[in-house]
Amino acid sequence: MHEQTAPVICAHKLSKRYGRRQAVSGLGFTVEAGQICALLGPNGAGKTSTMRMLVGLSSPDIGSVTVLGEPVGLGATVLSRVGVLIDGPAFVPHLTGRANLRLLWSATGQAWPPPALDDALDLAGLGDALDRKVKGYSMGMKQRLILAQALMRKPDVLILDEPANGLDPGEVRALREHLGELARCGAAVLVSSHQLAEVQQLATHAVVLNHGRLIAAGPMGELLGDAGTHLLQADDTARAAAVLRVLPGVATVMTRRDEIVVTAPGVPSRDLVHELVTEGIGVMSVQQESKSLEEAFLTMTEGDGERGAR
Numbered sequence: 001m002h003e004q005t006a007p008v009i010c011a012h013k014l015s016k017r018y019g020r021r022q023a024v025s026g027l028g029f030t031v032e033a034g035q036i037c038a039l040l041g042p043n044g045a046g047k048t049s050t051m052r053m054l055v056g057l058s059s060p061d062i063g064s065v066t067v068l069g070e071p072v073g074l075g076a077t078v079l080s081r082v083g084v085l086i087d088g089p090a091f092v093p094h095l096t097g098r099a100n101l102r103l104l105w106s107a108t109g110q111a112w113p114p115p116a117l118d119d120a121l122d123l124a125g126l127g128d129a130l131d132r133k134v135k136g137y138s139m140g141m142k143q144r145l146i147l148a149q150a151l152m153r154k155p156d157v158l159i160l161d162e163p164a165n166g167l168d169p170g171e172v173r174a175l176r177e178h179l180g181e182l183a184r185c186g187a188a189v190l191v192s193s194h195q196l197a198e199v200q201q202l203a204t205h206a207v208v209l210n211h212g213r214l215i216a217a218g219p220m221g222e223l224l225g226d227a228g229t230h231l232l233q234a235d236d237t238a239r240a241a242a243v244l245r246v247l248p249g250v251a252t253v254m255t256r257r258d259e260i261v262v263t264a265p266g267v268p269s270r271d272l273v274h275e276l277v278t279e280g281i282g283v284m285s286v287q288q289e290s291k292s293l294e295e296a297f298l299t300m301t302e303g304d305g306e307r308g309a310r
């Protein structure tokens, strides 16, 4: 795949208004090769509006987009390297799934089959249904066909709006593994979702919007931050707990069976281990808990009041 250090997706000061509603406001962020970036935000935050601008389906009132270093607009040639799932393509109901894929592919002007057709169909798992008319498909089957059209072109960039909608848990996992593999091969992936537990497993980075504005962006680890909780196992639980209780910065120490739960915001786990070892207490395991994405997301968005015209 491509080798480059410049951002693959670059949104620069994007703004978009629908009538009196400011859907997106001064939004800037980047996604680099190998990253899976989650685009997060409450309903109406501006995720779909942003994605539509990223792939030339709508033009920003202000600001610009480049993908793989090229400016994006309707019909931009760089879009042939982008797998897109937004609103779903309009499938022709009386054609089979396969015929629909063929029709969509014909718009690229390239010969059938697309380079990653087999992998995309594998993931879609439609089997014999691929040769049945789309009008008989369930919602999940349609979603998997939409995914197949996004993935069959072996894209360098993927922009997927809620791709897990209508998928069962096994299919969600298969999708996560597939996207992970594409990113490891150098693709840049931007994916919106409300399923935060799933996103936490999938994404390396996140961009969080509220009321059309950027409220946070960065690597997932940094956004989740330090929950201030450490889980330790020592060879003398009671004595270890007593030592930890009197350490500066330690707020609470609880023991549950052979585990010690220490709340000490801002104190690195290694400092706790150091104190225990200095006291001659053996430490078998230590783990620092991070916040769940759900917790972090609610903290970020609930504290962010209504802004701008909506």
Ligand SMILES: Nc1ncnc2c1ncn2[C@@H]1O[C@H](COP(=O)(O)OP(=O)(O)OP(=O)(O)O)[C@@H](O)[C@H]1O
Binding pocket: 018, 019, 021, 022, 023, 041, 042, 043, 044, 045, 046, 047, 048, 049, 050
């Ligand atoms: N074509 C349109 N015409 C008028 N208003 C629109 C249009 N598209 C989006 N909006 C408005 O812009 C705002 C942002 O909508 P958008 O669909 O981008 O949000 P979202 O974050 O994708 O929401 P959801 O999570 O519910 O899909 C909303 O207030 C929405 O009502």
